[in-house]
Amino acid sequence: MQARAPPSYMKRFQRQLVEGKVYALSNFMVWTKMKCYMACRNGLMIYMGGQTVVDEISDGTDSSIPLHSFEFVDFGNVPSRNRDNSLFTDVIGQIVSIEEEGQAWKSGEASRNISFRNLHLRDLRGRPMLVTLYGDLGRNFDAEKVVKQGREVSIVAVFAGMLVQLYNGIGFTVRSTSASKYYLDLDILEVQELRTSLADRHKPIDCLPCQLQNLINPTELVDSRRTIEQLKSLNPHELHSRTKFLCIVTLKGINCTKDWWYEGCFHCNWPISWDGSKPLCIKGCPNNQLPVPLYKLDAVMQDATGTMNIMIFDKPVKKLVGVSAEELVEDTAGEQISAVISSHHQSRALLVGPTEGDSW
Numbered sequence: 001m002q003a004r005a006p007p008s009y010m011k012r013f014q015r016q017l018v019e020g021k022v023y024a025l026s027n028f029m030v031w032t033k034m035k036c037y038m039a040c041r042n043g044l045m046i047y048m049g050g051q052t053v054v055d056e057i058s059d060g061t062d063s064s065i066p067l068h069s070f071e072f073v074d075f076g077n078v079p080s081r082n083r084d085n086s087l088f089t090d091v092i093g094q095i096v097s098i099e100e101e102g103q104a105w106k107s108g109e110a111s112r113n114i115s116f117r118n119l120h121l122r123d124l125r126g127r128p129m130l131v132t133l134y135g136d137l138g139r140n141f142d143a144e145k146v147v148k149q150g151r152e153v154s155i156v157a158v159f160a161g162m163l164v165q166l167y168n169g170i171g172f173t174v175r176s177t178s179a180s181k182y183y184l185d186l187d188i189l190e191v192q193e194l195r196t197s198l199a200d201r202h203k204p205i206d207c208l209p210c211q212l213q214n215l216i217n218p219t220e221l222v223d224s225r226r227t228i229e230q231l232k233s234l235n236p237h238e239l240h241s242r243t244k245f246l247c248i249v250t251l252k253g254i255n256c257t258k259d260w261w262y263e264g265c266f267h268c269n270w271p272i273s274w275d276g277s278k279p280l281c282i283k284g285c286p287n288n289q290l291p292v293p294l295y296k297l298d299a300v301m302q303d304a305t306g307t308m309n310i311m312i313f314d315k316p317v318k319k320l321v322g323v324s325a326e327e328l329v330e331d332t333a334g335e336q337i338s339a340v341i342s343s344h345h346q347s348r349a350l351l352v353g354p355t356e357g358d359s360w
């Protein structure tokens with residue numbers, strides 16, 4: 001069962017509770033679980049508070065209590081956990097290769113470059129899975145040591161408290177969160193099983209350069225600033241797919257004569273086509289979810305040099321409007337969507353690029 005402490009008692013419990021030790025807890029509440037970020041499948045959870053008493057048990061009566069508990073997701077089922085943050089994802093696999101640390105541009109409330117490290121795993125059946133460790137988790141991963149150990153024996157890793165995300169051009173990835181932790185060659189049954197089955201297929205771990213760097217240098221971003229006039233005179237045949245430009249514009253209005261939303265793939269946001277009653281993602285994602293309504297606004301943007309129609313897809317529109325397309329689609333006509341959006345910020349800096357997508 002998951003136990004939770006409010007922020008005001010967090011420091012105290014962090015001091016009192018050490019992973020791997022056994023405690024008797026008393027004076028806590030039991031209540032229904034939270035809607036998201038649960039580490040185990042249980043309808044209830046423990047709420048610890050100021051009155052909760054923590055007593056360490058160290059007389060050996062604890063030997064029957066397992067020190068670790070994971071809910072491993074089969075590699076084949078990882079796609080079905082995409083965007084599902086109700087439950088964290090735990091995976092287990094043999095480390096096949098380790099990439100060097102990379103940097104990626106993360107857009108959001110505070111856009112910045114963040115560091116990451118990719119690890120390639122395989123499971124019992126040899127199926128591959130990419131794991132991304134962000135920030136300190138990736139930085140502190142002792143790749144050199146793991147590679148050295150991996151020369152003699154297979155290294156089996158457990159990643160806990162992870163989420164699944166689909167990245168453009170990369171695929172379904174098990175990525176770390178602030179709650180994530182990894183364990184190498186842990187003494188549990190699942191690790192032993194995987195190890196035994198891999199014993200006769202041992203291969204040293206490969207060290208790879210970071211295969212996808214998506215770094216944006218803030219200075220370069222400023223250098224990439226273009227006016228609408230300059231954007232209009234670009235030659236599309238000379239552009240690289242990942243070229244990004246910065247353009248400061250005012251949103252003049254929405255072209256309401258066209259649809260402002262479309263049915264997109266739950267996983268990747270690309271359009272879907274219908275095969276009878278079955279939704280098919282045009283990118284070929286596994287179809288385990290119904291499509292979702294997503295924004296596609298034909299927006300008229302203006303700066304001192306001219307005006308331009310810019311198609312804005314889902315994510316930035318959600319930021320402008322404050323609600324998802326799904327919430328508006330039921331009872332909002334074309335003209336109303338324009339009013340809803342005009343009532344928000346009049347100007348925004350938009351990062352535009354030929355394939356500015358969902359990823360990173």
Ligand SMILES: [Zn+2]
Binds near residue numbers: 266267269285
């Ligand atoms: Zn898709």
